[in-house]
Amino acid sequence: MKFKQAFHRLFGSNKQKPAYPQNGMQADKSEMMQKMLTMLSNTQDVELTCDEVFAVLDQFAELAAQGEDVTGLMPLVQHHLDMCADCWDEYKVLESIIQNVA
Ligand SMILES: [Zn+2]
Structure with missing residues (x-):
């Protein structure tokens, strides 16, 4: 066994x-x-959504047009624009509008 x-x-x-x-x-x-x-x-x-960026994008573009340090003031927006072609395009449109007005 x-x-x-x-x-x-x-x-x-x-x-x-x-x-x-x-x-x-x-x-x-x-x-x-x-x-x-x-x-x-x-x-x-440091991720914003496109909606959040759109919400402040005109402000961002205006400050940038005024020569403000937008990268320091709104680093999250700047970061998103670096990553997101859609928002970058929108920013460029806003920028050209602001420059045409000014
Ligand atoms: Zn975006």
Whole structure:
């Protein structure tokens, strides 16, 4: 009956394995959380939406036309304009309007 004992041992050690999936799940979860947090902090960093930029774009363009330091005054808007072609186009339109008026 040594065989049975050996089998029991194997079975016994197998029984301890269910701890693995749990640990694996925890690792996955915290890894996902980390990724999500990284994503959140990346997007929260200095991102404005196009709507938010549009809301202040005329002001921004006017200040820029007056030679103000818009990059220092509205760094978030400047940052968005660097990234977003749509808003940049809009800014250029506003800029030309302001220059034509002035
Ligand atoms: Zn935009």
